[in-house]
Amino acid sequence: xxxxxxxxxxxxxxxxxxNLYVKRDDLIDPYISGNKxxxxxxxxxxxxAEQKNHLVTFGGAYSNHLVATxxxxxxxxxxxxxxxxxxxVKNEMLLICSLYGMNLIFVDxxxxxxxxxxxxQYFDSDDSTYFIxxxxxxxEAVQGCSEIxxxxxxxxxxxxxxxxxxxxxxxxLKGIQDAGLNTKLHVVPVLKGGSFIADEIARYxxxxxxxxxxxxxxxxxxxxxxxxxxxxxxxxxxxxxVLIDPVYTAKMFYAILDLHxxxxxxxxxxxxxxxxxxxxxxxxxxDKFYFP
Numbered sequence: 160x161x162x163x164x165x166x167x168x169x170x171x172x173x174x175x176x177x178n179l180y181v182k183r184d185d186l187i188d189p190y191i192s193g194n195k196x197x198x199x200x201x202x203x204x205x206x207x208a209e210q211k212n213h214l215v216t217f218g219g220a221y222s223n224h225l226v227a228t229x230x231x232x233x234x235x236x237x238x239x240x241x242x243x244x245x246x247x248v249k250n251e252m253l254l255i256c257s258l259y260g261m262n263l264i265f266v267d268x269x270x271x272x273x274x275x276x277x278x279x280q281y282f283d284s285d286d287s288t289y290f291i292x293x294x295x296x297x298x299e300a301v302q303g304c305s306e307i308x309x310x311x312x313x314x315x316x317x318x319x320x321x322x323x324x325x326x327x328x329x330x331x332l333k334g335i336q337d338a339g340l341n342t343k344l345h346v347v348p349v350l351k352g353g354s355f356i357a358d359e360i361a362r363y364x365x366x367x368x369x370x371x372x373x374x375x376x377x378x379x380x381x382x383x384x385x386x387x388x389x390x391x392x393x394x395x396x397x398x399x400x401v402l403i404d405p406v407y408t409a410k411m412f413y414a415i416l417d418l419h420x421x422x423x424x425x426x427x428x429x430x431x432x433x434x435x436x437x438x439x440x441x442x443x444x445x446d447k448f449y450f451p
Contacts, residue, residue: 177426
């Protein structure tokens with residue numbers, strides 16, 4: 160199911176930037192979206208090679224990773240279980256997971272912190288299960304994300320990506336290094352205190368001077384927004400025709416424009432933004448976009 164991919168590079172007009180391109184990973188699949196497709200590609204290959212038929216993973220109630228894993232499992236003829244952080248809730252994302260056949264186990268936030276213990280508690284004696292960390296973080300996921308660089312037919316001065324765990328960023332950095340490019344990789348953590356992302360990237364590849372972290376664009380923290388960010392999303396989507404989400408991609412595009420205004424990016428520089436998908440995350444914030 161992972162043989163074919165549709166992820167074009169599209170030039171967009173976004174004043175005052177005249178040289179901005181977007182790698183449209185959001186178009187790969189509506190449910191196994193963007194970087195989730197890339198992360199799961201080699202994870203599922205490894206699970207099947209080890210003759211595992213039950214994927215066990217972790218995420219919040221509005222996790223795109225859970226939806227992607229549920230869809231990938233169903234299409235591959237595998238079972239799937241997710242430990243969902245927090246009290247039991249019903250929402251659109253979990254409905255999709257359930258329709259794909261994923262079993263949902265709600266756990267309190269304290270227990271959720273130790274995912275390995277949770278996995279062992281429920282599945283230690285079940286040899287058919289395969290552990291997938293939150294967000295798919297793994298060597299296999301980094302390998303899949305590194306292939307973004309191999310797909311590019313042009314070179315860019317800057318590549319931008321939003322980061323939650325740093326796995327996609329690690330793949331991009333590894334891809335840039337392996338290809339011997341001079342491209343700068345700008346990583347925009349979407350959580351407060353995002354400097355830890357560098358440590359996460361270092362787990363998978365050597366930190367080099369290609370990497371630049373921008374930790375001031377979290378807008379209050381993970382899944383947090385401000386009126387300014389919400390207004391930016393509406394304006395950006397209307398002007399470009401490209402839908403972005405408030406958790407990841409909106410913060411990245413906001414950072415690109417702000418850094419340009421600060422003259423940290425020259426007007427002639429060629430920029431590629433990685434659209435990592437995750438648009439279903441909009442469902443968790445739909446009320447924020449309703450105005451009287």
